[in-house]
Amino acid sequence: MPAAAIPTWVHGHDAINPRAFKQAMRAVAGSVAVLASEHDEIGFCGITATALCSFSAEPPSLLACVNRGSTFASAIREGLPFSVNLPAGDQENVVRAFGGMTKAKGAARFSSGSWVRGETGAPLLVGARAMFECRVAEIIVRASHMIVIGIVSGVALDRADRSPVFYAHGRFLTVGDDAN
Amino acid sequence: MIRKQHPLKGPNRFKLGVFSMNADGGLAMTTVPERWRARWEDNLNAACVADRAGLEFLLPIARWRGFGGLTHVREWSFETFTWAAGLAVATENIGLFMTVHVPLVHPLQAAKALATVDHISNGRAGLNIVCGWNPDEFAMFGQTVGDRTYDQAEEWINIIVRAYQSREPFDFGGEFYDLKGVVSRPPSLQAPRPVTMNAAFGAPGRNYAARHCDYLFSTFSEIADGRAHVVDITNRAAEVGREVGVYTVCHVVCRETQQEAEDYYRHYALECADEGAVDEHMRKKKEFANSHDAKAFTEYRQRFAGGAGTFPLIGTPEKIVDDLTEIMDQGYSGAALTFVNYTYELPFFCDRVLPLMRQAGLRVN
Numbered sequence: 001m002p003a004a005a006i007p008t009w010v011h012g013h014d015a016i017n018p019r020a021f022k023q024a025m026r027a028v029a030g031s032v033a034v035l036a037s038e039h040d041e042i043g044f045c046g047i048t049a050t051a052l053c054s055f056s057a058e059p060p061s062l063l064a065c066v067n068r069g070s071t072f073a074s075a076i077r078e079g080l081p082f083s084v085n086l087p088a089g090d091q092e093n094v095v096r097a098f099g100g101m102t103k104a105k106g107a108a109r110f111s112s113g114s115w116v117r118g119e120t121g122a123p124l125l126v127g128a129r130a131m132f133e134c135r136v137a138e139i140i141v142r143a144s145h146m147i148v149i150g151i152v153s154g155v156a157l158d159r160a161d162r163s164p165v166f167y168a169h170g171r172f173l174t175v176g177d178d179a180n
Numbered sequence: 181m182i183r184k185q186h187p188l189k190g191p192n193r194f195k196l197g198v199f200s201m202n203a204d205g206g207l208a209m210t211t212v213p214e215r216w217r218a219r220w221e222d223n224l225n226a227a228c229v230a231d232r233a234g235l236e237f238l239l240p241i242a243r244w245r246g247f248g249g250l251t252h253v254r255e256w257s258f259e260t261f262t263w264a265a266g267l268a269v270a271t272e273n274i275g276l277f278m279t280v281h282v283p284l285v286h287p288l289q290a291a292k293a294l295a296t297v298d299h300i301s302n303g304r305a306g307l308n309i310v311c312g313w314n315p316d317e318f319a320m321f322g323q324t325v326g327d328r329t330y331d332q333a334e335e336w337i338n339i340i341v342r343a344y345q346s347r348e349p350f351d352f353g354g355e356f357y358d359l360k361g362v363v364s365r366p367p368s369l370q371a372p373r374p375v376t377m378n379a380a381f382g383a384p385g386r387n388y389a390a391r392h393c394d395y396l397f398s399t400f401s402e403i404a405d406g407r408a409h410v411v412d413i414t415n416r417a418a419e420v421g422r423e424v425g426v427y428t429v430c431h432v433v434c435r436e437t438q439q440e441a442e443d444y445y446r447h448y449a450l451e452c453a454d455e456g457a458v459d460e461h462m463r464k465k466k467e468f469a470n471s472h473d474a475k476a477f478t479e480y481r482q483r484f485a486g487g488a489g490t491f492p493l494i495g496t497p498e499k500i501v502d503d504l505t506e507i508m509d510q511g512y513s514g515a516a517l518t519f520v521n522y523t524y525e526l527p528f529f530c531d532r533v534l535p536l537m538r539q540a541g542l543r544v545n
Contacts, residue, residue: 043345044372090191105421107372111394112423114185115371116303121347123371126183126303158182 029168034098035064036115036123037082039075044107044123047072048099050167052084060152061137065145071106073146080136081120082150085128087113088162089174094125095165096172119154129164131156183303187236187275188375188395188425188514194504194542195514197237197275198230198522199429203257207241207431207487207518209457210448211250214521218256220266226522227267230274233530234545237275238267239516242310244284244317247464249457261293268301277306277377282332284312284321287339287357291364295344298368305374309333309393311385313469325468330384332356337392341373377427381472390416395425397516399472399490401480403506410511425513431487432517433494434529441495448520449486458485465489487518497532501540508542 036046051065062084066073076082087095097104097112104111114126124131134150141147166173188195200206201223206216216222227238240263246255264276276297280290290307298305311329312318318325326332335354342350344367352359368374377395380386389396390413398409410426417424435441462484465472472489483489491507493500507515519525537543 038345038371040345040347102423103418103421104423108420108422110372114183114189114303116183116369117367117371124183127185 026169029166029173031086032095032165032167032172033064034085034087034094034125034128035066035072035082036085036098036110036125037072037075037080038117038121038123039080042071042075044110045071045075046098046109046123048095055149060155061149062132062134062152063147063149065147068141068144068146076136076139076146076148078136078139081118081122082134082136082148083118083120083122083124084132084134084150085125086130087125087165088127088129088159089165090162091125091127092165092172092174124156126158128158129160129162131158183369184273186303186306186370186375187273188306190236192236192543192545194508194512194537195236195427196543197235197239197427197514197516198226198526199239199516199518200241201226201238201518201522202240202260202263203243203254204246205251205253206520206522207429207490208448208520209247209249209251209253209454209461209485209488210520211452211454212448212520214524215251215448216519216521218258220258222523223258223263223267224270226526227271227274229523229526229530231271233526233534235274235530236514237277237306237516238264239277239308240264240279242279242281242308244320245314247457247461249454249460251454251457253454253457253461261297264297264305265300268297268304271301271304273304275304275306275375276301277308279308279310281310281312282336283318283323283326283329287336288343288359288362288364290336291340291343294340294374295364295366295368298370298374299366303369305368305370307374307376309337309376309378309388314464315468316464330388333388334391337376344368344373379429381469386413386416389413389424390422391420393424395427395513397427397429399429401472401491403491403503403510406507406510406512414511426511427514427516428507428512429487429490429516429518430493430507431483431490432500432519432525432529433492434497434500434525434533436496438495438499441499444520445482445486445492445494449482453482453485461488490518493517497529497536500533501536501542504537504542505540 033052055061055063094113097109115123118124133154137151138149204218240260243254243257246252260278343364349361376393379397400406433441433445
């Protein structure tokens with residue numbers, strides 16, 4: 001992927017050391033999602049994302065920020081079905097695999113966790129706390145990342161009672177007792 | 181429809197399954213009257229016991245003819261796609277493998293049958309990919325055992341995976357398959373495909389497992405030898421950016437006392453061994469299969485009669501849990517078990533061994 005041109009909105013601001021920025025952002029505790037899709041040519045691809053939020057309730061939509069250098073980003077285009085899965089505390093292995101923290105690369109990451117085809121064809125993580133079936137509505141490319149806005153066509157709450165996986169200070173954390 | 185995690189992806193550190201109940205004798209070659217007959221009611225009963233006890237998988241053997249002897253052992257066996265389809269309806273949670281000979285089953289036939297069982301079972305299907313080694317079985321199909329079966333298997337699995345992924349018809353031009361306008365709907369419920377395994381011992385099969393299998397089943401003569409297989413497949417898989425879980429196969433005699441267990445093992449696997457079948461099986465395995473280390477053939481005839489050369493778990497529930505713990509400590513994620521008579525012996529095993537495995541931290545349920 002070619003280096004992104006620095007967009008105009010960056011100019012005129014006092015740039016700080018990116019490392020300092022990253023260090024500070026590590027303090028932000030956020031929930032973790034695993035995004036997954038099936039692309040005609042690339043095949044199965046997915047990524048662990050920590051920048052995910054609700055966008056609008058009407059129509060139901062959410063947005064996620066994805067690094068442009070990822071395989072998942074290269075598959076993303078308008079109309080593509082994809083899933084957003086909120087893993088439960090006992091699925092940290094899946095979060096790690098899709099976060100590039102294991103030896104598994106590409107479609108081999110789907111060996112972590114149990115995945116099924118959803119209504120749209122996008123793979124869903126079975127046993128996740130919540131699964132959103134989406135279609136890409138808009139892609140906004142800025143600097144190193146893209147904002148993906150997805151219209152939600154289906155929701156499944158599989159084990160919403162389970163504790164979520166958080167990411168903070170470079171570590172995955174789970175809260176509460178996940179034994180049940 | 182509530183989807184469940186595939187049982188092999190579940191929380192137990194050490195998974196358990198049952199192997200070869202679809203074939204007469206199971207893995208044993210014995211003349212004892214209680215030997216496994218593998219009738220459908222037998223399969224159904226044993227499968228339901230394993231399912232209710234929370235075992236993770238049922239793994240069938242693919243056999244097309246037997247090994248002779250007094251019992252014509254393994255001559256009677258159920259075909260594994262149809263066997264799994266039947267058991268998928270009768271069971272609720274247990275994973276169901278199908279064992280498929282690559283050269284004998286067209287990949288599109290396999291793709292559709294596998295997807296069918298995956299839908300019937302609500303995502304519990306698994307594929308055991310075997311290339312075959314027995315020339316007499318291949319002769320029944322008018323074929324010989326090729327020397328490049330793993331190259332064929334490479335095309336074979338790629339066709340299946342692509343057939344599940346492709347929404348549009350596609351052509352496949354390979355060395356072994358030349359296919360036009362391929363479509364296969366429905367795709368498997370599991371994505372990208374049902375879980376896969378093989379039991380390869382040699383380098384080409386291990387490299388294949390590294391690329392295409394989620395699990396490798398491997399035998400060993402001594403538990404301490406087991407770690408080398410784990411290291412071997414882990415390294416091969418890492419080279420291609422994958423991870424492969426390693427399982428083994430064991431034949432089991434579990435009794436209240438060690439003496440009882442050892443007496444019965446001697447009884448069925450030495451005194452009442454089907455010698456003719458053992459000779460034939462060992463001769464063929466040694467000549468064609470590359471499935472065991474050399475020591476297995478010279479020192480462990482009882483193990484061949486007892487369970488086709490697999491590792492024996494003989495003793496009290498406590499002894500068996502100690503052995504399984506040692507196997508897990510070598511890096512193994514689970515074991516497929518065989519018994520002389522699954523229906524008679526599985527309930528005792530499940531009642532007595534599973535609670536001890538929980539206590540020992542091998543399982544949570």
